Amino acid sequence: KNEVEQSPQNLTAQEGEFITINCSYSVGISALHWLQQHPGGGIVSLFMLSSGKKKHGRLIATINIQEKHSSLHITASHPRDSAVYICAAQAPSRAQKLVFGQGTRLTINP
Amino acid sequence: SAVISQKPSRDICQRGTSLTIQCQVDSQVTMMFWYRQQPGQSLTLIATANQGSEATYESGFVIDKFPISRPNLTFSTLTVSNMSPEDSSIYLCSVVTGAGYTFGSGTRLTVV
Numbered sequence: 001k002n003e004v005e006q007s008p009q010n011l012t013a014q015e016g017e018f019i020t021i022n023c024s025y026s027v028g029i030s031a032l033h034w035l036q037q038h039p040g041g042g043i044v045s046l047f048m049l050s051s052g053k054k055k056h057g058r059l060i061a062t063i064n065i066q067e068k069h070s071s072l073h074i075t076a077s078h079p080r081d082s083a084v085y086i087c088a089a090q091a092p093s094r095a096q097k098l099v100f101g102q103g104t105r106l107t108i109n110p
Numbered sequence: 111s112a113v114i115s116q117k118p119s120r121d122i123c124q125r126g127t128s129l130t131i132q133c134q135v136d137s138q139v140t141m142m143f144w145y146r147q148q149p150g151q152s153l154t155l156i157a158t159a160n161q162g163s164e165a166t167y168e169s170g171f172v173i174d175k176f177p178i179s180r181p182n183l184t185f186s187t188l189t190v191s192n193m194s195p196e197d198s199s200i201y202l203c204s205v206v207t208g209a210g211y212t213f214g215s216g217t218r219l220t221v222v
Contacts, residue, residue, distance in 0.1 A: 097143070
């Protein structure tokens with residue numbers, strides 16, 4: 001079993017739909033990261049969470065430390081949101097190394 | 111957060127040759143990470159590069175195949191040596207600062 005599990009692995013939705021991507025982890029963390037990877041390969045950091053909830057534009061990320069679970073939500077989804085979204089755990093036991101989930105490929109159709 | 115310039119963005123190479131990938135950071139950072147992302151897979155850490163010391167390689171990666179240089183706190187290179195088609199992947203560098211992690215734009219390598 002992977003230490004960081006994401007679901008779903010693939011998600012296709014229509015423009016405007018509310019999107020939720022889930023992440024569960026089994027390692028102790030100092031922070032949980034949500035990353036976005038576009039088809040060209042570059043990765044952008046969306047959120048770094050250690051507790052609670054963060055919002056940036058149409059993106060919302062939440063974390064429940066007790067349940068070791070985080071969610072990424074996209075409101076009013078748009079085709080430009082199509083990308084791979086990756087959850088990554090920053091574990092104190094691993095120094096500064098990230099433990100990555102397998103990614104969720106999101107496709108938003110117009 | 112830091113800004114990273116990674117070069118080249120893509121390359122097609124003959125088997126048996128080597129490719130050197132460069133990452134330039136706009137600020138001084140202690141640790142730099144090099145990742146490989148094979149097709150359809152998530153990121154796998156190759157090594158951690160600290161300035162002034164040998165890189166620390168993860169299990170399954172060796173210095174002879176992936177030599178790394180870290181001459182100063184803003185620059186690093188990763189060489190993929192004696193390439194085979196199995197080395198076709200995206201290679202990324204990353205740094206961590208107080209603002210979080212920043213990733214390079216990636217190098218898409220195809221070995222033919």
